[in-house]
Amino acid sequence: MVKIIVRTPQDIGALIRARRRSLGLSQADLASKLGTSRLWIMEIERGKPRASLILVLQAMSTLDLEFMTDDEGRSAKAAQTTSRDAVMSEMRRRSK
Amino acid sequence: MVKIIVRTPQDIGALIRARRRSLGLSQADLASKLGTSRLWIMEIERGKPRASLILVLQAMSTLDLEFMTDDEGRSAKAAQTTSRDAVMSEMRRRSK
DNA sequence: CACAAAAGTAAGCTATTGCTTACTTTCAAG
DNA sequence: CTTGAAAGTAAGCAATAGCTTACTTTTGTG
Numbered sequence: 725m726v727k728i729i730v731r732t733p734q735d736i737g738a739l740i741r742a743r744r745r746s747l748g749l750s751q752a753d754l755a756s757k758l759g760t761s762r763l764w765i766m767e768i769e770r771g772k773p774r775a776s777l778i779l780v781l782q783a784m785s786t787l788d789l790e791f792m793t794d795d796e797g798r799s800a801k802a803a804q805t806t807s808r809d810a811v812m813s814e815m816r817r818r819s820k
Numbered sequence: 821m822v823k824i825i826v827r828t829p830q831d832i833g834a835l836i837r838a839r840r841r842s843l844g845l846s847q848a849d850l851a852s853k854l855g856t857s858r859l860w861i862m863e864i865e866r867g868k869p870r871a872s873l874i875l876v877l878q879a880m881s882t883l884d885l886e887f888m889t890d891d892e893g894r895s896a897k898a899a900q901t902t903s904r905d906a907v908m909s910e911m912r913r914r915s916k
Numbered sequence: 917c918a919c920a921a922a923a924g925t926a927a928g929c930t931a932t933t934g935c936t937t938a939c940t941t942t943c944a945a946g
Numbered sequence: 947c948t949t950g951a952a953a954g955t956a957a958g959c960a961a962t963a964g965c966t967t968a969c970t971t972t973t974g975t976g
Contacts, residue, residue, distance in 0.1 A: 725891070725892060726890070727888045727889070727890060728890070729886050730888065730889055731880075731881065732877060733873050733877065762923085763925095763964075764963090764964060764965085766925090767963095772873070773873060773874035774874055775872070776869070776871070776932095776933090777829050777832070777868070777869060777870060777871045790889060791825070791887045792824065792825055792826065792889065793823070793835060793880075794823060794885075795821070796821060847954095848953090857936075858953085859934075859935075860933095860934060862953075868933095870932070872933075872934085872962095872963090
């Protein structure tokens with residue numbers, strides 16, 4: 725199970741297409757599961773840059789795919805800003 | 821470094837907001853780095869569902885964030901479909 | 917080859933995005 | 947309490963997303 729990094733709409737298109745195929749679904753099948761049009765599936769698989777976020781996320785979940793991202797241990801502990809960040813924002817405040 | 825799963829526009833909004841703050845950037849700062857409007861930053865941080873994919877991906881990269889997904893070892897090896905998938909797609913073909 | 921499903925292309929339409937500008941409200945620090 | 951930056955709200959507008967329908971091309975099997 726290798727981690728793939730997703731940076732571009734093309735990456736997402738390729739991911740969706742590969743997964744759709746590996747599940748044996750046609751574009752029409754996926755479109756109807758998702759409640760979108762077959763045309764939309766076509767376009768997203770081609771890397772449509774301005775596709776809407778929610779449809780992409782729904783497609784991911786329909787295909788049992790998940791996005792992950794690294795959290796830099798900032799979750800609960802650093803509710804109060806770190807002193808370094810405080811300084812930085814102070815600096816910006818002062819500069820013009 | 822904990823992996824966070826991102827499933828909804830709200831998840832993305834929270835992620836972007838947290839990271840923006842931890843970098844000491846204002847919404848206006850981020851908007852101008854990204855070439856979008858401050859209003860867009862506002863909306864995305866609130867979980868705008870239909871925001872456009874490309875802007876979201878650009879925001880991620882501007883903030884040094886990455887999306888990852890699991891590849892199920894399907895990369896090169898299984899260029900030719902697995903026999904099980906072949907059967908399934910065959911079945912679908914025949915059924916109506 | 918021949919046939920059917922899947923995939924791709926096109927055109928036209930409405931709803932929505934993302935923008936600008938301008939104001940208001942909240943926050944942080946003296 | 948005052949003040950300036952950041953954040954939130956609002957209105958109006960051009961560009962475009964995503965839809966339907968219809969047609970064409972490609973793909974995979976017998």
